[in-house]
Each structure stands twice: as C-alpha cells, then as structure tokens.
Amino acid sequence: MPLPSTMTPIATNTLVSNSANLTFSNIPQTYTDLVLVGVAKFSANPSYSGIIFNGDSGTNYSSTFVRGNGTSASSGRNTTAGQISSGSYSANFIIDNFNIQNYSNATTYKTVLYRTSQDNDVLARVGLWRNTAAITSITYQIDTGNILAGSSFTLYGVKAA
Numbered sequence: 001m002p003l004p005s006t007m008t009p010i011a012t013n014t015l016v017s018n019s020a021n022l023t024f025s026n027i028p029q030t031y032t033d034l035v036l037v038g039v040a041k042f043s044a045n046p047s048y049s050g051i052i053f054n055g056d057s058g059t060n061y062s063s064t065f066v067r068g069n070g071t072s073a074s075s076g077r078n079t080t081a082g083q084i085s086s087g088s089y090s091a092n093f094i095i096d097n098f099n100i101q102n103y104s105n106a107t108t109y110k111t112v113l114y115r116t117s118q119d120n121d122v123l124a125r126v127g128l129w130r131n132t133a134a135i136t137s138i139t140y141q142i143d144t145g146n147i148l149a150g151s152s153f154t155l156y157g158v159k160a161a
Contacts, residue, residue, distance in 0.1 A: 007035065007156045014152040018043060021141035024155045029104040029134055031157030036138060038096040038153040044145030045092050050085030053110065053135045057082050063112075063127035069120045083141065084127035086116050096140075103135040110135060 008031070013022050027034070036051070052061075059080040066075045086096070099113040112127040129135075140153060 006159050008159070010034075010155045010157050012152065012154040015147060015149045017149050018146035020146055021139050022147065022153060023137055023139040024153075025137040027103075027136050027138070027155070028157065029136075030159075031104070032102065032160050033158040034098075034100040034103050034135070034138075035156040035158060036096070036098040036100070036140070036153060037156070038094075038140060038151070040094055040096065040151035040153070041148045042092040042094075042142060042145050043148055048083075048085040049094065049096065049140065049142045050083035051098060051112075052083045052139050052141065053129050053131070054133060054137055055139070056129070056131060060130045061127060062130070063114075063125050065123055065125040067121065067123040069122075084112050084114060084125070084129070086114070086123060086125070092145075100135065100138075105132075106134050107132055 010028065011024055013024065015022065059082055061081040061084050062079045063081065063084055064077045067073065095117050097115045101111045102108055103110060109132060110129040112129070114125040114127060116123050138155065
C-alpha cells in the first residue's frame with residue numbers, strides 16, 4: 001500500500017499575459033512547509049529572478065550558493081539582498097524550485113532551499129528571510145523584461161508524514 005502524499009497543490013498560476021512578477025497571496029497556514037515550482041520563459045535574459053515574502057523588498061534576505069556548468073564552478077554569498085534570488089542568467093528559459101521550511105512559524109526566521117537549471121547551468125542556494133512573521137504571500141519577480149505568457153508556477157503545501 002503506498003504512503004499518502006504529503007504535498008497538496010494550493011494554487012497554480014499560468015500567465016495569460018506577460019508580467020514582471022506574479023504573487024501567491026492568502027496562503028493558508030495549515031501546512032508545515034511550502035514548495036514553489038516554476039517553469040518560465042523570459043522576454044530577455046534577466047540578471048536575476050527571485051522571491052520576496054509578504055511584500056518585504058527590504059535588505060532582509062541573505063543567501064549562499066554554488067553553481068556549475070560542467071566546465072567551471074563558482075560559489076558566493078550575499079548578506080543584504082532585497083530578495084532570495086537566482087543570480088545571473090545565460091538563457092531566457094528556467095526551471096525554479098523553492099522549498100520554504102517552517103513558513104507558518106511566527107518565532108523563527110524563514111529558510112529556503114532553492115534549485116534552478118538553465119541550459120547547462122545548475123544552481124543550488126540556501127536563503128534566509130530575517131523575519132519571524134508567518135509567510136502569507138510570495139512574489140516571484142525578475143529585474144529585466146517580463147515573464148512570458150504560458151509560464152506556469154504551482155505552490156504546494158507540505159504536511160508532515
């Protein structure tokens with residue numbers, strides 16, 4: 001007998017027109033974690049894509065990353081960012097996966113494990129939102145151009161097994 005699934009789709013947003021960002025709001029507080037999965041195409045190669053929580057675009061985010069493309073690798077850290085971002089792109093098509101732990105706990109900072117891939121480039125990042133507020137909205141944004149119509153993002157709630 002298979003185990004019951006612990007992931008439940010909360011909302012899916014497939015863009016019907018081009019947009020610089022998209023927001024999931026009124027996120028229910030009944031799960032332990034969240035997973036945001038996006039498959040997106042951009043009108044231009046953005047310098048970054050990323051997420052912010054509850055509309056907070058202040059420098060309350062930090063992250064550490066590793067990235068590789070089969071011939072070279074790099075790593076880095078950012079301690080005062082305005083979002084949890086992917087870094088730079090060399091392509092205008094990406095697959096993003098954000099795992100947001102303990103999002104409804106109002107006594108801890110929020111941790112995000114993030115993976116993305118584009119062409120031959122892969123990136124893994126751990127991010128921190130230095131705020132103890134429960135996450136009630138997530139905005140996905142880019143800095144250059146638009147997220148093209150047809151791009152699709154799904155937000156999942158995760159319950160303890």
